[in-house]
Amino acid sequence: MSFFKEIADELRSMSVRQFLSQVLSLGLIVTSAFMIWKCLILATGSESPVVVVLSGSMEPAFQRGDILFLHNGNKSVETGDIVVFNLDGRDIPIVHRVLRTHERRGEDEADILTKGDNNYNDDRVLYDPGQDWIHKNNLLGRAVGYLPYAGMATIIMNDYPAVKFVLIGFLGLLVVTSKD
Amino acid sequence: ITARSQREMAPADATAAAEEEAGSLPKEPEKQELNKGDLTSVKYALDDVVADVVTEAGYPRDDTASNVRILLSLIVCLTVPASHFLPSYVEENHAHLLALGKNTVVFACLAVYALGSVSMAAFAYLYEKDAILITKQKKGAFSSSGLRVTTNIERFDDMYKITLAPVTYGQQFERDPMDFEKSITQWIDVNGVVAEEVVRKDVSKFLKSYEKSAYKKTK
Numbered sequence: 001m002s003f004f005k006e007i008a009d010e011l012r013s014m015s016v017r018q019f020l021s022q023v024l025s026l027g028l029i030v031t032s033a034f035m036i037w038k039c040l041i042l043a044t045g046s047e048s049p050v051v052v053v054l055s056g057s058m059e060p061a062f063q064r065g066d067i068l069f070l071h072n073g074n075k076s077v078e079t080g081d082i083v084v085f086n087l088d089g090r091d092i093p094i095v096h097r098v099l100r101t102h103e104r105r106g107e108d109e110a111d112i113l114t115k116g117d118n119n120y121n122d123d124r125v126l127y128d129p130g131q132d133w134i135h136k137n138n139l140l141g142r143a144v145g146y147l148p149y150a151g152m153a154t155i156i157m158n159d160y161p162a163v164k165f166v167l168i169g170f171l172g173l174l175v176v177t178s179k180d
Numbered sequence: 181i182t183a184r185s186q187r188e189m190a191p192a193d194a195t196a197a198a199e200e201e202a203g204s205l206p207k208e209p210e211k212q213e214l215n216k217g218d219l220t221s222v223k224y225a226l227d228d229v230v231a232d233v234v235t236e237a238g239y240p241r242d243d244t245a246s247n248v249r250i251l252l253s254l255i256v257c258l259t260v261p262a263s264h265f266l267p268s269y270v271e272e273n274h275a276h277l278l279a280l281g282k283n284t285v286v287f288a289c290l291a292v293y294a295l296g297s298v299s300m301a302a303f304a305y306l307y308e309k310d311a312i313l314i315t316k317q318k319k320g321a322f323s324s325s326g327l328r329v330t331t332n333i334e335r336f337d338d339m340y341k342i343t344l345a346p347v348t349y350g351q352q353f354e355r356d357p358m359d360f361e362k363s364i365t366q367w368i369d370v371n372g373v374v375a376e377e378v379v380r381k382d383v384s385k386f387l388k389s390y391e392k393s394a395y396k397k398t399k
Contacts, residue, residue: 017246024253034260035293042283042290 010177026175046072046141051084051093052151057116058095065152070141077101077112082143085134093140096123109135223333225374230342231313233383239315239327245308256296263289338363344390360386
């Protein structure tokens with residue numbers, strides 16, 4: 001508890017100018033992280049270049065909590081690729097493998113059918129009623145790399161949202177009261 | 181701090197005696213105990229006292245450096261909401277600006293961020309360097325300039341060096357900087373409490389000798 005008292009004393013002893021400087025230092029750290037994220041988005045062409053696997057539908061290849069790195073290029077999607085896609089109107093991305101593709105000669109658009117490795121059926125049960133195929137504009141990208149279990153922190157923060165606020169609040173307080 | 185200098189440190193009762201002589205200090209009611217092993221916090225605590233002595237001697241703080249830093253930080257931080265909200269705004273209202281591709285706005289924000297960060301680093305390196313305090317001219321004094329106070333303490337050493345130099349504008353007010361070195365063992369007692377009265381006395385004496393020597397330029 002004396003740790004919080006130290007922080008309170010530190011905050012009280014700061015002038016407005018010092019406090020502003022420290023808050024802006026915190027802002028700079030956040031800005032750097034954000035800019036790195038933006039660069040990743042531009043470099044990979046994907047809106048969400050790093051995703052966490054949320055379900056066990058791709059076992060044994062990917063477990064819940066793995067991190068996937070995506071790349072959204074102009075190369076056409078092949079059967080067997082692992083893709084991450086968003087269904088219209090829903091914003092939770094799904095990580096599954098491409099089972100079948102239909103391409104039309106001379107056209108850019110292809111029909112794609114996906115299925116999770118660990119699922120019994122293909123994804124037509126997930127698609128909107130009447131929709132049998134998804135298209136390139138649904139895709140966030142193809143998986144080009146992965147880190148096992150590195151995303152467990154995100155899953156914990158998803159299941160217990162309070163953890164997010166506690167963590168960020170605590171870190172913010174530490175940065176504002178540090179003497180650098 | 182080596183074992184040898186620990187033995188030579190000012191005993192704890194010297195701090196208490198100095199306090200009694202000076203009467204009760206109007207500042208913080210409890211003395212902070214520093215971690216003697218952590219040289220950075222010792223330096224910061226002493227820097228605070230030195231800065232207070234100089235500002236209380238009549239040299240007003242020069243906040244230009246701080247203002248520039250705050251302004252640049254603000255601009256850099258604003259690139260975050262800009263890169264988030266500007267692209268859709270530009271697309272709706274000024275689509276002709278997107279001639280370079282739909283990511284132009286984001287690239288522009290990144291460029292502002294990079295430029296801002298580099299400017300901040302350049303400013304700190306070229307203007308501020310390692311000064312702990314930059315002041316303006318003393319009130320009413322027109323023949324001397326503001327001060328640039330720098331302090332240094334080596335990593336495993338116990339000598340704390342204060343350097344007073346003039347804030348020069350070209351050739352005006354130029355003079356040699358003056359140094360003052362003292363072992364921090366004379367300023368901190370065994371418990372890590374800073375003997376503020378002793379520090380203030382030493383620093384004011386040094387400041388006065390600096391002011392007096394202004395009229396004897398060595399160049």
